[in-house]
Amino acid sequence: MSTFFPSQLSAITFIVQEFFFRILQIFKANHVSLLLCSCLIAYLATFYFKNNHRKVYLLDFACYKPGPECICTKEMFIDRSLHTGHFRDESIDFQRRILDKSGFGQKTYVPESLLRIPPEFSLVEKRKETETVIIGAIDELLAKTHVKARDIGILVVNSCVFIPTPSLSAMIVNHYKLRDNILSYNLGGMGCGAGLISLDLAQRLLQVHPNSYALVISTENINVGWYFGNERSMLVSNCLFRMGGAAILLSNISSDYYRSKYHLRQTFRTHKGHDDDCYNSVIQREDEEHITGVALSKDLMRVAGEALKANIQLLGKSVLPLSEQLKFLAILIAKKFLKKKIKPYTPNFKLAFEHFCIHTGGRAVQDELQKHLDLDDWLMEPSRMTLYRFGNTSSSSIWYELAYCEAKGRIKKSDRIWQIQFGSGFKCNSAVWRALRTIDHTKEKNPWSDEIHEFPVKF
Known part of the structure; x- marks a missing residue:
């Protein structure tokens, strides 16, 4: 290691002082130069801080796949609805028509308690359903990533x-004995769009907490959401939602780049709650007989279209080629x-994405x-x-x-993926990912692995 002698150090100090003195003299004599230099420094600082944020990686994710005892065919669904004794004949016929148009196959899942005769809707069964889904997904995720539960900070x-009460996040902390200083959040009432809201929150937290892992859980509870009345706008939810959940592990640790699947580029959130029609398009309320359910408005498709339009205006500025942006701008001006x-x-x-993951709100939404x-x-x-x-496994x-x-x-290195969700409120949310490597499907374990050869199917 080299060492500076006092005489050398003095010489260097003098040179540095002389340099800054002369720069200062130039700026005093030329205010234009001072202004231009200040603007340049401000621009470079803004560019640096805007582009030097911590990168967020997705190490892996896991989707829960229930056992065969939870499979619910369309015929079983109608049969169990009859056994509740709550539905009129016309309500049963309405649900049958909805199922026929739903785009469902014959292997969707509901909690085992709903397939019993008569079905059971106790709090114990509600907890059991959600805990089974969440713990099943997390166990698979931790096994995939080899990350220890105690290392999770968010x-x-x-x-x-x-x-x-206690919350679902507290249940996870208790089950896996997570550390005392974990940053724990439990989001409720945000609908199917909450999955990407959770992702956005985790991303923001990872920007300010270095060297951290964030675990994101998205799920829904079929037991709680079941409606026992006869109002058609509320019966639709019974027909569409099914059992499922996902666990996602994010990291801002730079060395995790080499073992992660995806880089989270951006998230975009649009909220139309200021508009009354949007706010009331998906709402939990009581019917005339004081039975609680989630009502879907006839304006839902129009509302979803407006929310999508607002969201893609934000998204397009960041992901679309300049030629597409100019076409859009020209027509807007005209x-x-x-x-x-x-x-x-x-x-x-x-032109911006190779893959689209569009929320499975229903066949009409997809069309x-x-x-x-x-x-x-x-x-x-x-x-x-x-x-x-x-x-529809919701979020x-x-x-x-x-x-x-x-x-x-299908996933190749550098492929771009667009995830898009809708939620009550009314919200439209997007996430943009880039694949960090080609995914070897022969080594992947996910809910499709043992039956992917059967798809796609025609219906």
Whole structure:
């Protein structure tokens, strides 16, 4: 190691002082130079801090797959609904028609307690359902990543309608004996879009807590969400939602880049709750007989379209090629300022993404999004097959779709993935990922692994 002698140190100090003195003299004599230099420093500082945030990686994720004892065919669903004794004949017929149009197959899952005769809806069964899903998904995730539970520093859990005391996040802390200083959050009442809200929260926390792992859990509870009345707007939820959940492990540790699957590029959140129609489009309330359920408005498709439009305007600025942005801007100007009657231009998002994981809200939602985004059947396949095989698993559905892409061997290094969800409120949320490596589907274990050869199916 070299050493500076006092004479050398004095010489260096003098040179540095002389340099800054002369720079100062130049700026005093030339205010324009001072202003330009200040602007340059401000720009470089802004650019540095904007682009030097901690990167967030997805090490792996796991989707819970219930056992065969939880399989519920369409016929079983109608039979168990009859055995509750709560539904009129016309309500049973209505649910049968909804199932026929749902896009469901014959192997979706409900809690075992709902398949008993008569079905059981106790608090014990509600807890059992959620704990089984959550612990099953986390156990598989920890086995995949070889991360110890005690190393997890951030925990975010979302479940819309089941909010017990102690919370679900506390249940996880207790079961896995997580550390005392864990940052634990439990999100409720945010609908199917809560999965990406949880992801966004975890990402923000990872930006300010270095060298951390964040565990994100997305699930829903079928027991709690079941409606026993006869109002049609509430009966739809019974037909669409099914049992499922996902566990996702994120990291901001730079060395995890080499073993992670994806890099989380950006999240985009849009909230239309200021509009009364949007706010009331999906709402939990009582019917005329004071029975609680979740009502879906007839305006839901229009509301979803408006929320999607607002979300992709944010998204497009960051992900679309310049040529697409210019086309969109030109038509917007022509319509707004030149008062031209021109059909709104939908940007070609196929230029920005190789894969689309679109929320499995139902077959009608999928049809509308396919039309709006001009997606071919291959790009819609993960969403449609997830709805067919697992039903609408609420906030976790997009992870079953990404698992489908992996099981099919579709994910290649540098591929871009767009996850999009809708939720009550009304919200539309997006996440943008880039694959860090090609996923070897022969080595992957996920809910599709043992049956992926059967898909896609035609229905």
